[in-house]
Amino acid sequence: DADVTQTPRNRITKTGKRIMLECSQTKGHDRMYWYRQDPGLGLRLIYYSFDVKDINKGEISDGYSVSRQAQAKFSLSLESAIPNQTALYFCATAVPHTDTQYFGPGTRLTVL
Amino acid sequence: GESVGLHLPTLSVQEGDNSIINCAYSNSASDYFIWYKQESGKGPQFIIDIRSNMDKRQGQRVTVLLNKTVKHLSLQIAATQPGDSAVYFCAENMANRGKLIFGQGTELSVKP
Numbered sequence: 001d002a003d004v005t006q007t008p009r010n011r012i013t014k015t016g017k018r019i020m021l022e023c024s025q026t027k028g029h030d031r032m033y034w035y036r037q038d039p040g041l042g043l044r045l046i047y048y049s050f051d052v053k054d055i056n057k058g059e060i061s062d063g064y065s066v067s068r069q070a071q072a073k074f075s076l077s078l079e080s081a082i083p084n085q086t087a088l089y090f091c092a093t094a095v096p097h098t099d100t101q102y103f104g105p106g107t108r109l110t111v112l
Numbered sequence: 113g114e115s116v117g118l119h120l121p122t123l124s125v126q127e128g129d130n131s132i133i134n135c136a137y138s139n140s141a142s143d144y145f146i147w148y149k150q151e152s153g154k155g156p157q158f159i160i161d162i163r164s165n166m167d168k169r170q171g172q173r174v175t176v177l178l179n180k181t182v183k184h185l186s187l188q189i190a191a192t193q194p195g196d197s198a199v200y201f202c203a204e205n206m207a208n209r210g211k212l213i214f215g216q217g218t219e220l221s222v223k224p
Binding site for chain 2: 004031033040041042043044045048050058090094096099100101102103104105106
């Protein structure tokens with residue numbers, strides 16, 4: 001969905017490096033989410049934010065941090081990347097009280 | 113809880129046939145359910161949703177059925193086309209807590 005963009009689309013990095021994945025949206029939604037997807041598995045929630053002053057841990061937040069710079073921007077950081085963080089990462093947005101989430105195109109991250 | 117594994121359930125159908133994809137959800141308090149379609153290299157795309165006060169909802173070529181008694185959700189695709197080939201995920205909300213729980217996914221393959 002072009003309303004939710006993610007950069008970069010692909011990234012290869014080395015163990016121990018700090019990297020940031022960025023998400024921007026033009027949908028005007030307050031709620032934003034970060035997920036990771038591993039082969040053969042569903043989506044697992046890393047962090048979520050209901051507005052610019054709100055940050056919440058998801059089920060797999062260890063090794064990750066986030067920043068909600070504005071309503072439209074939500075960044076995910078890997079403080080010290082490790083190989084088992086190799087995955088597809090998706091950002092999503094939602095309107096409050098609807099629970100319908102709209103996803104970005106994803107970032108494929110490889111940690112060597 | 114979620115099943116964990118590297119091999120997605122798969123469904124192979126002939127072009128023009130109807131497809132039925134099933135999902136068992138975990139939380140009896142969930143009151144909103146969504147089906148997403150994920151094509152290779154793309155983010156999940158919203159297909160259809162249903163609230164717990166309904167047991168059936170129809171869209172264009174798709175129907176979602178909800179059986180709350182056995183916590184079962186299904187997606188029916190009529191006259192399946194090659195463009196329907198994708199991984200399909202069901203998702204349930206967490207009783208209005210603003211988060212979704214995703215199933216493992218089912219890979220649909222359409223044979224021409």
